[in-house]
Amino acid sequence: xKEDTIIVNRELTDLDLFVKDFLEILKKHCxxxxxxxxxxxxxxxxxGTEDIDVLVEVLPNELFxxxxxxxxxxxxxxxxxxxxxxxxxxxxxxQNIRFAREGQMFPNMEVIFINQNKKAKYYxxxxxxxxxxxxxxxxxxxxxxxxxxxxxxxxxxxxxEDARHLRVFFKDILKESKFKECKKVILEDKDG
Amino acid sequence: MxxxxxxxxxxxxxxKIYAEELGQNNKLFSDQKMLIDSQIKSSTLLFFRMFGTKNxxxxxxxxxxxxxxx
Numbered sequence: 001x002k003e004d005t006i007i008v009n010r011e012l013t014d015l016d017l018f019v020k021d022f023l024e025i026l027k028k029h030c031x032x033x034x035x036x037x038x039x040x041x042x043x044x045x046x047x048g049t050e051d052i053d054v055l056v057e058v059l060p061n062e063l064f065x066x067x068x069x070x071x072x073x074x075x076x077x078x079x080x081x082x083x084x085x086x087x088x089x090x091x092x093x094x095q096n097i098r099f100a101r102e103g104q105m106f107p108n109m110e111v112i113f114i115n116q117n118k119k120a121k122y123y124x125x126x127x128x129x130x131x132x133x134x135x136x137x138x139x140x141x142x143x144x145x146x147x148x149x150x151x152x153x154x155x156x157x158x159x160x161e162d163a164r165h166l167r168v169f170f171k172d173i174l175k176e177s178k179f180k181e182c183k184k185v186i187l188e189d190k191d192g
Numbered sequence: 193m194x195x196x197x198x199x200x201x202x203x204x205x206x207x208k209i210y211a212e213e214l215g216q217n218n219k220l221f222s223d224q225k226m227l228i229d230s231q232i233k234s235s236t237l238l239f240f241r242m243f244g245t246k247n248x249x250x251x252x253x254x255x256x257x258x259x260x261x262x
Binding site (some may be wrong): 009010011013014015018041044045046048077079080082102103104105106107157161164165168169171180 | 202204207208210211212214215218220221222223224225227228229231232233235236239240243245248249252253256261262
């Protein structure tokens, strides 16, 4: 840890470079949070992945139009369509959309739209943790939240394994008080 | 050589051992980089062969729709 940023000392992978290129564009238009598998993979978990999940607040039509144009101009394509008219209904209805580099299917960024009604997701979105790997800096959920979300909500084999990786690798910086706070948010959202 | 503190029995045991070792020896990250970079290269080649370049998006969307992925 350096100040409030987690520093991971390693070389960038092709997956990191893909994320870096995408976030450089996304950050110009809106806030974001990288969640799920890439959080574990970027901190050393060895497993394959096809997509990187990123939370974004639902964007108004005009803002999304600018983001889409920027992504297209920088060599990304959207699985769901080429034109705003085809893609925006997904945004409005909070359905996920995916972007990959032109001429590629994988890796892809899965954009997950959220709003304040999604209590747990909105909590992690508004309580980000910074992480830095070389010149790639990005925001992830609090580690305690990420671990518990995988253990309580997702619960698949790879999620439980990701959570174990995070618990062991970050054992020196995880805080019990933060676990309690995050567990409360997750359970309220789950039961509510 | 990794000195084991216990005999691993499950996948979670191996993950624990690996994560502990990673904290001590960050050269292990280079193995991870090889795996990830190789996965992306293979995937790019596979879909290039499947969909070509001229109509890549059209062919890719047809493939995704047939599998109800979009």
